[in-house]
Amino acid sequence: MFTYTLTYTHTPFVTDIVANADTNESALQDGMHDATRVVRAGLPHPAPGTPYMAGPTFAATYHTPGDPSASSYAYGRFDNPAWRAYETALESLEGGPVTLFASGMAATVAVLSTVLVPGSKVVMPSDCYYTTRRIALEHFATLGIEFVMAPTAGDAQAALLEGAALLWIESPTNPSLDVCDIARLCTLAHDAGALVAVDNTTATMLAQRPLALGADFVIMSDTKAMSGHADVILGHVACRDVAWAEKIRTWRTRMGAIPGPMEVWLAHRSLGTLDVRLTRQCESAMRVAEFLVTHPAVAAVRYPGLPSDPSYAVASRQMTRFGSVVSFTLRDREAAERFFSRATLVHEATSFGGIHTSAERRARWGGDDVPEGFIRMSIGVEDVRDLLADIAGALDHALHPGTGNSASIPLTASSAEPSHATS
Numbered sequence: 001m002f003t004y005t006l007t008y009t010h011t012p013f014v015t016d017i018v019a020n021a022d023t024n025e026s027a028l029q030d031g032m033h034d035a036t037r038v039v040r041a042g043l044p045h046p047a048p049g050t051p052y053m054a055g056p057t058f059a060a061t062y063h064t065p066g067d068p069s070a071s072s073y074a075y076g077r078f079d080n081p082a083w084r085a086y087e088t089a090l091e092s093l094e095g096g097p098v099t100l101f102a103s104g105m106a107a108t109v110a111v112l113s114t115v116l117v118p119g120s121k122v123v124m125p126s127d128c129y130y131t132t133r134r135i136a137l138e139h140f141a142t143l144g145i146e147f148v149m150a151p152t153a154g155d156a157q158a159a160l161l162e163g164a165a166l167l168w169i170e171s172p173t174n175p176s177l178d179v180c181d182i183a184r185l186c187t188l189a190h191d192a193g194a195l196v197a198v199d200n201t202t203a204t205m206l207a208q209r210p211l212a213l214g215a216d217f218v219i220m221s222d223t224k225a226m227s228g229h230a231d232v233i234l235g236h237v238a239c240r241d242v243a244w245a246e247k248i249r250t251w252r253t254r255m256g257a258i259p260g261p262m263e264v265w266l267a268h269r270s271l272g273t274l275d276v277r278l279t280r281q282c283e284s285a286m287r288v289a290e291f292l293v294t295h296p297a298v299a300a301v302r303y304p305g306l307p308s309d310p311s312y313a314v315a316s317r318q319m320t321r322f323g324s325v326v327s328f329t330l331r332d333r334e335a336a337e338r339f340f341s342r343a344t345l346v347h348e349a350t351s352f353g354g355i356h357t358s359a360e361r362r363a364r365w366g367g368d369d370v371p372e373g374f375i376r377m378s379i380g381v382e383d384v385r386d387l388l389a390d391i392a393g394a395l396d397h398a399l400h401p402g403t404g405n406s407a408s409i410p411l412t413a414s415s416a417e418p419s420h421a422t423s
């Protein structure tokens, strides 16, 4: 597997904001492992009588007598102590300056808005997260920005790079889990004069470090595995270059796409268990994927960690773990709905990366090129023996409706939100 060398050390990159002089980054030595880094990153020095991590500061404004630049904090849209602590933590993990946003989509829009001007050409995956494609084609394209699209598999975007200002990558893709060679595409894009942004949401920086692979921007929905408890909407952008980081931060300050201090504090608290959670989730995801392959109800399985998967060769080179999401296809919509009617631990919900196992029939939203029986499953931290038993019973019931504890089967249209709401 790929081993990463982190060369970035935190340097405050916005000069009008006071640096994190009180954080404990120096406790993290080069070479320390991710499981240690996530526990300590961004925490304050252990001063007598202080907690490991102080609670969030709720402030719209701060006392700023005289010259406001003399105060650490001035106004709630500019900065917040909880943001700086979590940003510092993420910077040591991503390997570049980080700016938090109110959501993953706010982070996506910040990069697109900052990099692109009318006339710019963007190469985007035709199979990346649906709302990213939608905002590209329904908003940015109307501003005179050209989007050309090709699938993630086989590095098909490489053929479209000529004249591009930006290459957008998502690997593994949500929901089909295709993978591209990020380092190769970064080299080709840079040779063509394009910057590269990688949506790293499905992998997280503990599985894959896009900046180390050559990317210029990393986009994350911290709503998923980063916060991991299905209780926070949050996002961030990490940059290779300090000048771009300052532009991204200025965008946030002016557009106001800021996160709440409570959400950021919750995410920072959850960071300490990220390695523990992901280790369990990825091991269980592998077990589930291996089981799915053997079940007669399952027509196809996608998991980058399966040696038989088309993504395996590249994923095993560039990822250090294969993620918590497994996708599989049952015969049709009815079979998928029978699966959900029987499962008790696999809750039907959109989103992924959290501690609770969940899944959804993806075609219920529209917008993704997947069969009606395609299910995206996010593996949580439950005991895998219980998960496998539950999934086995639900699959048996999907195959033979009389099997197991069959519940009523809702074959009517779901109560889905409009397709733009999917995650």
Ligand SMILES: Cc1ncc(COP(=O)(O)O)c(C=O)c1O
Pocket (backbone or CB within 6 Å): 103, 104, 105, 106, 129, 170, 174, 199, 201, 202, 220, 221, 222, 223, 233, 234, 235, 351, 422, 423
């Ligand atoms: C790959 C990917 N990127 C970005 C987003 C957007 O994140 P958020 O819902 O936090 O805005 C999502 C949401 O599902 C996603 O799956």
